Structure formats: C-alpha cells, structure tokens
Amino acid sequence: MPKLLKPPRLRPGDLIGLVAPASPMKHDRLEHGIRYLENLGFKINPGKFVYHEHGYLAGRDRERADDINKMFRDRRVKAIFCIRGGYGTPRLLPLLDYHAIRANPKIFVGYSDITAIQLAMLRHAGLITFSGPMVAAEMAKGIDPFTEENFWRILMHPEPFGDLVRPAGGHYQIITRGNAAGQLLGGCLSLLACLVGSPYFPNVQGRIFCVEEIGEAPYRLDRMLAQLREAGILKNIGGFVLGQMTDCVPTDNEPSQTIEDLMRDFIKPLKIPAMAGLDYGHVNVKYTLPFGVQAELIARGTQSKLKIVESAVS
Numbered sequence: 001m002p003k004l005l006k007p008p009r010l011r012p013g014d015l016i017g018l019v020a021p022a023s024p025m026k027h028d029r030l031e032h033g034i035r036y037l038e039n040l041g042f043k044i045n046p047g048k049f050v051y052h053e054h055g056y057l058a059g060r061d062r063e064r065a066d067d068i069n070k071m072f073r074d075r076r077v078k079a080i081f082c083i084r085g086g087y088g089t090p091r092l093l094p095l096l097d098y099h100a101i102r103a104n105p106k107i108f109v110g111y112s113d114i115t116a117i118q119l120a121m122l123r124h125a126g127l128i129t130f131s132g133p134m135v136a137a138e139m140a141k142g143i144d145p146f147t148e149e150n151f152w153r154i155l156m157h158p159e160p161f162g163d164l165v166r167p168a169g170g171h172y173q174i175i176t177r178g179n180a181a182g183q184l185l186g187g188c189l190s191l192l193a194c195l196v197g198s199p200y201f202p203n204v205q206g207r208i209f210c211v212e213e214i215g216e217a218p219y220r221l222d223r224m225l226a227q228l229r230e231a232g233i234l235k236n237i238g239g240f241v242l243g244q245m246t247d248c249v250p251t252d253n254e255p256s257q258t259i260e261d262l263m264r265d266f267i268k269p270l271k272i273p274a275m276a277g278l279d280y281g282h283v284n285v286k287y288t289l290p291f292g293v294q295a296e297l298i299a300r301g302t303q304s305k306l307k308i309v310e311s312a313v314s
Helices: 025-038 062-074 088-094 098-101 112-125 145-156 189-195 218-230 259-270
Strands: 015-019 043-046 077-080 106-111 129-131 162-164 173-176 178-190 208-214 241-248 275-276 290-291 294-299 305-308
Touching: 015 025, 025 043, 043 106, 062 077, 062 088, 062 098, 062 145, 088 112, 088 189, 098 112, 098 259, 106 112, 112 178, 112 189, 112 290, 162 241, 173 241, 173 294, 178 189, 178 241, 189 208, 189 218, 189 290, 208 305, 218 259, 241 294, 259 275
Parallel strands: 015 043, 015 077, 077 106, 106 129, 178 208, 208 241, 241 275
Antiparallel strands: 129 290, 162 305, 173 275, 178 294, 294 305
16 A cells, blocks of 8 residues: 555635546535535536436446546646445446546545545555545535534644544443554445455555444345455454444344344454444434544543544645
8 A cells, every 4th residue: 555645635715626426416416515615615616427327327437437537637626525425436446547646635525335436545546535424415405513513624624633522422332442543444334345355455454444334234234244354354453443334224024133243243253442333424413534544442431432643634
C-alpha cells in the first residue's frame, strides 16, 4: 500500500464535484442536496453522467468511472461527494485512474456501496477517504444536526477529531475488553466481503476494523464473517468496532442467530479489543469516519470509546 495521503481541507466557497458511482437517484433529491450545499456557500460541479441510468446503475461502467477520474484531474475541484450508494461500484475498480488520484489528493465522501471505491483508493493510491453523508440521501432529506456538525468539522479542520462519544448518551457494548491503536479501516460489511481475494482489498494488519450493514439477514452476515475469517482477514486486525446493523433481522419466523451470537462466534475468539454500538452506518445520526487515519480503541466498561488521534485533512 502506498504512503498515506491526507487531502487538503475543505474551505468555504470551494468547488465540490458530484459523482454517481453506484445506483441512479431521484432527480428532485439531487436538486435538494445541491441546494443544501449551495446555501452553505459552496460551488457545485455535477459530473457529466450523473443523470444517466442503466438498469440499477447510474450509467455504464466507463461513464461512472470517467466522472470520478475527471473530478480528480480537475484542479478547480477541491472535494468529491458521491450522490448515493446502491449497487455496482466493484465494477469500476479496474477503470479508476489511481495515478491521477494520488497526484491530486482530494476529499472523497460516500458510504454503503461506495466502500469498494474507498478500499481501492486506499490500497492503490494511499488516499484517506471519508465514510459519510451523501448528496441525494442525507443532504437531500434534511441532515441531522449532530451528523452535520461532525461531518463539516472533520472535513474543514486539520486537527485530530478526538473521542467519538454517543450522541444520546449511554455506553458502548463490550465484546472483548482491551486497548488497541492503529489505522481506521472498514465500511459496509457486504462490500468488504465482496473484495476479499481481489487486488483492491487493503492491508489490514493491526488495523482497527469498523463495519456496518443494512438489510442483511443474520444468516447472510454469518456467511460474510465466515468469508473474512477463512480468508485470514479477521486474524490480522488489531481491533474491532461494530457500527449500526440497520434492519439486519431474520426474514421469516424460522430460528435465527442474533447479531450478539455472531459477535460471540466470530469476533470474541480473536481475543482483540472489540466493542459494538458506534453511531455509524445507514442511520440518520452518525459520525463520518476517515479511513486510513490513526485511531485508538478503548474497550473497558463505561470508559469505552473510539478516538481519532490524527487529523484527516491537511
């Protein structure tokens, strides 16, 4: 993996490029998201193909990849925000210009299916990216104040973010007690599992691994975790954080494992510091996570926390 690159911080009035690497969106949602950004004083540059549709994809592979590549090459663009997630980003990974990405490091924001692109950028360009709100999702429907405040703080201030405390109070759930330090890595569990064995999966040795998911029944989560375990991924991580597992419930009335059961079976045997309950993922109230920066995990009763100890922007 190349030496890590921090993108320059976002400043008021900067030009933000918009790309649609995954699924198409409702046009009115995009317009609402654009107005939100413009009302904050930013200039907006939508990609050439953001309104295209190709089945469940926002355009053909080359079109979606070209928009990303052009945004990185355009020196006027200071940050790149994804419009939404969905499906299809793993198809783009061989088409991305990693030399251009490394030569022009910029803030790149998205989550869910965007996880695949973020892992590939970390592996091949060393770029720190941001797993956070998207334009036709949170920004379009009215972004939660907690989410909003912490999102702009991490993009615009070149200083360590510090503790990720629970927004509504309460404590994290301990899976395994202990302390860990390392680079933060993770994303949507199904996309992490999808890339195992590919040239786009980054080095996980000693990393703090943070995962989230939506709409996957426990038996599917079981399969994903088993894949990560048998591929040797889980045994190499230094710490584990479980984010929000939204709508990850049994699909019928048949007997089922719980998320707690899966943590007991797959994570606890690793004997590494691990906790659950981070406000991150497919939820309205959440943190934006910078993948690639140094973090600390403290899993010790009521003092448990995840802490970002390095600035994510320069």
